[in-house]
Amino acid sequence: MESVVNRLLTYLIGLINQYVPKSSSVLLVGTPPEEANIVEIGRQASRWRGGRVYWVDAPDDDYLAALGIRGQDIVRILSRHRGRVLWRFLRARIVFFTHGVLGQPAPAPTQLVVNLWHGEGPKGGGKLFPTRRLKSQPASMMVGQCSAMSDYMADLGDIDPGRMRWLGYPRSDQLRRGVAAERLEALGIERPYVVWMPTYRRAGTPEGGVAWSNTTDVASDEGLGSGLVDAVGLLQDQGLAVIVKPHPLDIVNREVPGAITIDDGTLRRAGIGLYELLGSAAGLISDYSAVWVDFLVTDRPIAFHVADEPAFRSGRGALPPAFDMPLPGPDLSAAGALEDFIRDLSGTATAWPAERARVRAALGLHEEPGSAERVWRTVLSELRRCGGRCPAAM
Known part of the structure; x- marks a missing residue:
């Protein structure tokens, strides 16, 4: 009614x-x-x-x-x-x-x-x-x-x-602006960084309940962060910080030991736009979110943390043009993928820049x-x- x-x-x-x-x-x-x-x-x-x-x-x-x-x-x-x-x-x-x-x-x-x-x-x-x-x-x-x-x-x-x-999208302008180093330091970011920006699988209510769910496997959702612990350590060994930017609807705590968690409130108080933060990142770890499509305009490395892909596909599903094609970066669940991502971040990878260009062309991404x-x-x-x-x- x-x-x-x-x-x-x-x-x-x-x-x-x-x-x-x-x-x-x-x-x-x-x-x-x-x-x-x-x-x-x-x-x-x-x-x-x-x-x-x-x-x-x-x-x-x-x-x-x-x-x-x-x-x-x-x-x-x-x-x-x-x-x-x-x-x-x-x-x-x-x-x-x-x-x-x-x-x-x-x-x-x-x-x-x-x-x-x-x-x-x-x-x-x-x-x-x-x-x-x-x-x-x-x-x-x-x-x-x-x-x-x-x-x-x-x-x-x-x-x-x-x-x-x-x-x-107008927000791509922020990707091109980035953030001055001194403003990043105010957030505790003092070296080059990679952003992990997962989309939510279950949306929370103000009371702490579940408003709706996009997954068929709660355990795989809650285990996403633990699946990145080793990656955070290896990236830090390479002189990179890892920033976790949780989705504002997410009911799950996405904090990862050793990583810096920055939410919308922190960015708002600092006067920094989310896409400005992304615009200064050395790379991105993404999943089913639209953010990796946006990030393609930077031509910087992208990796994918999609350990729960079967549960997400059977829950919310996916649109064919943006996901049923070879991805423009390594899937971190594959053997050697993290090392491949690190090589891309260091500028020594040979395959991924060409793959990013291919995906931009396949999607018809507006790059101006x-x-x-x-x-x-x-x-x-x-x-x-x-x-x-x-x-x-x-």
Whole structure:
């Protein structure tokens, strides 16, 4: 019954949205609020002088300033003030979101609603908005970074393929910026480092329970960290630190002896973007997360810790284009794989740079810098092109 009511509310908001006059304003909705795609669009929008920029649960001014955004250039809205969020959505000429907004009401013909989403990786899971079930489009356009994934993402996002825009994710700008050495030292990072950034297998609730599960084997999930103990030691012997960046939804403690654990709160207090941290990394240890696809633009070594692959595939599943191909780095469960990764990190590997190039080409990864500005300019251009009336979404 609740889903039916929510669906009806979303439909009614979309219907009302068709008739409310739009102001020259922008609404930003990211989850979490410091998600790098929304932050980088926030950098672009905050420099715009064409109207006001409203940002739901925007990070604090110190964090924004560290990322080059002046607090006075945006208007902060709290998500708990749902009436105000609704009004700003109804009045906005441009809306950007990363995970959804208000159940994804139908955009108005005088409005551009942009689904930035937050990754084109191997994780399966079905539709992006499984409970929506409306005939209208949930967005005016959707941004992607891999041309080979475009049709999949259009289908998952319930959007016409012609509304997909292959522009690259705005967060790739942070990968190219990186972090100054003195700011890394404030986090206790004093030498080159590798980041292990596992996706979650089981999402936690605020009370400590399990909200949902993407695995069929709890033991394999809980044992992932112990499977990296030897790797951490060997990497440290090579003069490398290992950073563990857990997923904010993860119910499992991912700490590994000898590694430095850095969570979202630590990065927020330090005024460092997650993708800036990744941008200064010597390499990445990944799994089914979209982060390794993003990281390919750096052309730095990637290894894979997927000891629980059967349990994850039978739980959440995987999208074919991004995972049913030879990976651009060694699987650490294979004999000699860690040593192979270390050779790649030292610049003596011969095969993996070519494999990374092959995978970038196979995915059709957008590699040109300046993605955030490209997305922003494309949106403004589309508004000018359609003369204030965009393709109908209802």
